[in-house]
Ligand SMILES: [Zn+2]
């Protein structure tokens with residue numbers, strides 16, 4: 509299905525959700541907006557269905573990292589159901605790649621900036637090192653980090 513056709517159908521089928529072109533894919537719960545990467549061509553359909561799934565499942569920003577991974581898995585499961593409706597194919601490979609990227613992003617942000625030990629999450633956006641007891645803040649705009657090109661930004 510063509511990009512614009514899919515965007516039009518998603519807009520019609522999800523009247524409460526705004527869909528906007530942007531620099532990357534992410535779901536913004538505060539404004540009920542799905543943002544899509546204007547430059548994506550190869551996996552546009554799969555990624556926009558994934559973001560729309562976060563929207564349909566009413567995913568919020570304020571979860572623990574374990575909760576975040578759970579939401580990622582749930583969003584892909586929902587995206588597969590949507591894919592059937594719009595005759596789009598979502599390969600297991602793209603799901604696994606996206607989840608692996610997300611896992612390594614979660615892992616990286618749990619590493620202490622001072623001593624590189626593994627920290628524990630003590631708040632939605634704060635980690636504490638179990639070795640040197642440093643605390644550090646992590647971004648809480650978690651939905652903008654699902655894809656590979658965003659991974660080095662944290
Ligand atoms: Zn996601």
Ligand SMILES: [Zn+2]
Pocket residue numbers: 620621622623624625637638639640641642
């Ligand atoms: Zn440390």
